[in-house]
Amino acid sequence: MKLNINGKPVEVAADPDMPLLWALRDVLGLTGTKFGCGAGFCGACTVQLDGEPVRGCQTPVSAVGTAKITTIEGLSASAWGRKLQDAWVALDVPQCGYCQAGQLLAAEALLRSTPKPTDADIDAAMSGNICRCATYTRIRAAIKQAAAA
Amino acid sequence: MNIQLSRRHFLFASAALGGGLYLGLSPQRADAAEAGQLNAWVVVPPSGPIRIMASNPEVGQGIRTSLPMVICEELDADWAAVEIVPTLADAKTYGRQVAGGSQATPVHYENMRRVGAAARAMILDAAARAWGVPVAELSTDKGHVVHQAKRAPYGQFAAAAAALPAPDLAQVAVKDPKSFRLIGSFQPGVNNRAIVRGAQPYGIDAVVPGMVHAAFHKSGVQGAKVKSANLEAIKKLGGVKDALIVAGTDEYEGLAGGVAILAETTWHAQRARAALQVEWSDSPAAFQSTSAWAKMAAEAKGKPPGMPIHATGDVSAAMARATKRVSADYAYPFIPHVPMEPINCTAQVTGDKVEIWAPTQNPEPGRQAVAKTLGVPPENVTIHMMRVGGGFGRRLQNDYMVEAAWIARAAGKPVKLTWTREDDITQDFLRPGGWHFLEAGLDAQGRCIAWDNHFISYGRDGKFVRAADIGPRDFPAGIVDDFRVGATLLPLQHTTGYLRAPSNNAFGFVTQGFIDELAHAAGADPLQYRRDFLGSPRIIGDPKARGPYNTGRMRAVLDKAAAMAGWGRKLPKRTGLGIAFHFSHLGYFANVIEASVATDGTIKVHKIWVAGDIGRQIVNMAGATNQVQGSVLDAIGACMGHAITFADGAIEQRNFGDVPMLRNEQIPPIEVAFLTPDYPVTGLGEPAYPAVAPALANAVFAATGVRLRALPFDTSLLKA
Ligand code: FES
Ligand code: FES
Numbered sequence: 001m002k003l004n005i006n007g008k009p010v011e012v013a014a015d016p017d018m019p020l021l022w023a024l025r026d027v028l029g030l031t032g033t034k035f036g037c038g039a040g041f042c043g044a045c046t047v048q049l050d051g052e053p054v055r056g057c058q059t060p061v062s063a064v065g066t067a068k069i070t071t072i073e074g075l076s077a078s079a080w081g082r083k084l085q086d087a088w089v090a091l092d093v094p095q096c097g098y099c100q101a102g103q104l105l106a107a108e109a110l111l112r113s114t115p116k117p118t119d120a121d122i123d124a125a126m127s128g129n130i131c132r133c134a135t136y137t138r139i140r141a142a143i144k145q146a147a148a149a
Numbered sequence: 150m151n152i153q154l155s156r157r158h159f160l161f162a163s164a165a166l167g168g169g170l171y172l173g174l175s176p177q178r179a180d181a182a183e184a185g186q187l188n189a190w191v192v193v194p195p196s197g198p199i200r201i202m203a204s205n206p207e208v209g210q211g212i213r214t215s216l217p218m219v220i221c222e223e224l225d226a227d228w229a230a231v232e233i234v235p236t237l238a239d240a241k242t243y244g245r246q247v248a249g250g251s252q253a254t255p256v257h258y259e260n261m262r263r264v265g266a267a268a269r270a271m272i273l274d275a276a277a278r279a280w281g282v283p284v285a286e287l288s289t290d291k292g293h294v295v296h297q298a299k300r301a302p303y304g305q306f307a308a309a310a311a312a313l314p315a316p317d318l319a320q321v322a323v324k325d326p327k328s329f330r331l332i333g334s335f336q337p338g339v340n341n342r343a344i345v346r347g348a349q350p351y352g353i354d355a356v357v358p359g360m361v362h363a364a365f366h367k368s369g370v371q372g373a374k375v376k377s378a379n380l381e382a383i384k385k386l387g388g389v390k391d392a393l394i395v396a397g398t399d400e401y402e403g404l405a406g407g408v409a410i411l412a413e414t415t416w417h418a419q420r421a422r423a424a425l426q427v428e429w430s431d432s433p434a435a436f437q438s439t440s441a442w443a444k445m446a447a448e449a450k451g452k453p454p455g456m457p458i459h460a461t462g463d464v465s466a467a468m469a470r471a472t473k474r475v476s477a478d479y480a481y482p483f484i485p486h487v488p489m490e491p492i493n494c495t496a497q498v499t500g501d502k503v504e505i506w507a508p509t510q511n512p513e514p515g516r517q518a519v520a521k522t523l524g525v526p527p528e529n530v531t532i533h534m535m536r537v538g539g540g541f542g543r544r545l546q547n548d549y550m551v552e553a554a555w556i557a558r559a560a561g562k563p564v565k566l567t568w569t570r571e572d573d574i575t576q577d578f579l580r581p582g583g584w585h586f587l588e589a590g591l592d593a594q595g596r597c598i599a600w601d602n603h604f605i606s607y608g609r610d611g612k613f614v615r616a617a618d619i620g621p622r623d624f625p626a627g628i629v630d631d632f633r634v635g636a637t638l639l640p641l642q643h644t645t646g647y648l649r650a651p652s653n654n655a656f657g658f659v660t661q662g663f664i665d666e667l668a669h670a671a672g673a674d675p676l677q678y679r680r681d682f683l684g685s686p687r688i689i690g691d692p693k694a695r696g697p698y699n700t701g702r703m704r705a706v707l708d709k710a711a712a713m714a715g716w717g718r719k720l721p722k723r724t725g726l727g728i729a730f731h732f733s734h735l736g737y738f739a740n741v742i743e744a745s746v747a748t749d750g751t752i753k754v755h756k757i758w759v760a761g762d763i764g765r766q767i768v769n770m771a772g773a774t775n776q777v778q779g780s781v782l783d784a785i786g787a788c789m790g791h792a793i794t795f796a797d798g799a800i801e802q803r804n805f806g807d808v809p810m811l812r813n814e815q816i817p818p819i820e821v822a823f824l825t826p827d828y829p830v831t832g833l834g835e836p837a838y839p840a841v842a843p844a845l846a847n848a849v850f851a852a853t854g855v856r857l858r859a860l861p862f863d864t865s866l867l868k869a
Pocket of ligand 1 (some may be wrong): 036037038039055056057062
């Protein structure tokens with residue numbers, strides 16, 4: 001199967017039913033995408049398909065087709081991604097950090113479509129991503145900082 | 150041989166709370182000296198970045214940033230230029246390597262200052278010799294030695310310094326805290342950049358050449374063993390490499406029995422697991438049921454407690470003399486830890502050597518358990534302390550380490566064991582639930598003169614299960630003279646464990662809710678009633694034992710939180726302010742919460758004001774604020790929905806759908822202030838948690854007149 005991951009064509013030998021999450025992690029060794037619940041609740045596995053955030057644990061690799069996959073390893077290629085990364089570091093958003101790949105990919109999609117998000121925009125875009133450490137206060141602040149940068 | 154390791158063997162460090170660490174540097178080794186290893190934590194190479202070891206497990210509490218900051222401050226190196234290097238689990242060298250009990254800071258803070266200062270003193274000594282000037286004429290600045298116009302990087306003197314005798318840590322001079330530049334500042338976590346690039350490995354990301362992925366299927370009813378399983382059918386499934394029965398050991402909390410499936414990927418292992426058919430043996434845990442326990446607790450009410458815990462004075466006489474008696478029943482459920490990174494461990498067994506890559510909060514007991522279960526010497530077990538995707542106390546237990554090691558040996562190849570979220574929830578070491586049947590007597594002025602607590606909790610063999618115990622001196626023992634607490638234990642076979650601020654996470658809710666009831670019964674303002682309850686500044690408890698607290702420090706944070714929130718101000722209808730305080734894990738915390746309650750019972754938290762006192766110094770303002778915000782919201786989450794229930798011996802909840810977590814849109818603003826009176830520096834992982842739930846319940850009471858006495862909150866009681 002041919003995939004396009006972070007701008008590069010990649011050949012992956014995976015069962016078509018295998019969720020993209022596991023193809024990335026266990027077949028391709030791209031471990032930045034995280035397993036949190038495997039059931040669509042938490043958003044730890046968030047990646048982007050053609051710029052739209054999707055849940056990697058709920059997306060069979062066969063359903064990706066020609067869509068361009070962006071994972072956390074490819075986030076720096078986006079100008080919004082770099083702004084978000086800088087804000088995330090500067091405001092010390094991560095605690096354990098485990099959910100943050102998913103948070104960042106959701107936030108990048110938000111800023112690309114809504115460069116000046118309101119609190120309600122942030123609520124709507126980020127609601128699918130659980131942070132067990134509850135870094136939400138700083139996630140919100142960092143999105144605003146990136147939007148203003 | 151690895152230079153750092155060989156050197157470490159000559160270092161002996163021992164740490165004890167209040168006791169202090171000494172670091173004996175015995176005969177120098179040429180290889181270590183050349184590499185510039187000044188002690189177990191500091192390496193100043195001839196060129197390139199200075200390396201500071203991060204020797205404690207990182208679970209998101211920021212310890213891999215904060216303790217190296219302490220060393221760096223006293224070393225006077227350039228924080229922006231140092232390299233932070235995580236160490237192996239090696240308690241002989243590094244002392245206590247535990248992420249638990251909010252202890253890492255109090256245990257290590259003063260010692261790490263001395264470690265940094267000692268390394269700096271060695272560099273200065275070598276520089277003075279090299280330049281032929283007295284040490285007193287030298288100063289340091291960002292990793293450079295300075296003498297008048299001369300300035301040279303530490304590395305220039307490192308080899309010579311490392312060959313010098315190490316100073317006595319007890320004697321080494323440390324900075325005047327007034328001159329701190331790094332300690333007390335806001336420093337983002339040292340792994341942040343890697344995290345935001347997806348380049349930070351966690352335990353679950355470990356890769357060992359030749360490894361296979363494992364699922365481990367256990368009975369939801371703990372203690373059941375595999376009688377038979379359709380292994381042959383499983384082995385034929387796509388991607389499956391092997392399937393085997395783990396017999397398990399017989400002792401409680403030993404290696405559990407189950408079926409291990411080894412496969413090409415985690416997904417293949419889990420897919421095959423869905424086709425697994427297992428016949429389980431009977432388990433002594435099969436009786437467990439939430440409704441049965443509730444009945445047992447209700448039956449225990451009004452009967453004498455099964456075991457006395459602590460009593461002072463004469464409670465019965467004081468109750469008889471009281472003008473008013475107030476009683477209330479409080480309850481809280483089992484709750485899970487659900488760290489974001491599911492439980493996992495990678496292990497490789499070669500002969501009698503075991504290598505482990507684990508997200509663990511507490512590696513040393515894991516080493517011992519692996520050694521014991523596999524029958525290998527403990528020193529043959531190497532543990533890589535991977536960055537941990539959340540702990541909350543779950544990973545103080547190392548059951549998964551033993552499982553991975555056992556399965557890896559049986560498989561004859563390296564194994565990565567990954568639990569599913571369902572495994573995590575159904576096999577958790579739960580925060581035990583409990584009930585408190587409380588009665589208090591008030592005198593004519595409304596003062597509390599008698600306190601009686603019949604505590605219902607869980608036990609086995611006549612003892613509390615882990616983390617279910619109440620301490621004889623727990624608040625308000627020592628404050629109310631005529632005081633009694635006794636306990637009745639309900640049977641339990643499921644594993645329990647420490648969860649953020651163990652015991653206190655529940656007792657804070659109970660005591661601060663009940664005191665609020667007493668304030669209202671006395672017709673007093675809840676803030677003033679608490680101030681009077683604490684009384685004049687004094688130490689309660691044995692100053693030499695762990696856990697005594699200073700009522701003056703408690704009152705100071707209470708007053709601070711009240712001032713921050715504008716306590717006493719007028720609020721709209723169905724909106725209220727609640728206040729609470731709690732002392733735990735050496736930290737003093739008070740909160741005020743403003744909340745409103747909609748007519749359908751929905752609670753909205755408007756704002757939380759937090760005042761804390763963890764001693765004279767905050768090490769890292771970034772990590773400290775994070776810990777407080779995280780603890781506060783963790784506690785709010787517990788009010789809103791976490792509860793584990795049992796039926797037919799097993800846990801009923803499965804995934805986040807049954808254990809709702811707080812989400813972005815539910816987060817109130819949180820304002821945090823630290824008081825820094827001149828007391829020893831202590832930790833922050835836990836103490837900000839316990840006073841939150843009661844402050845919210847008290848706010849709900851202020852808003853509605855309805856007293857919430859059970860967690861999680863039943864909002865149906867709040868409908869207008
Ligand atoms: S792992 Fe995919 S939503 Fe949780
Ligand atoms: S930072 Fe730990 S789960 Fe979000």
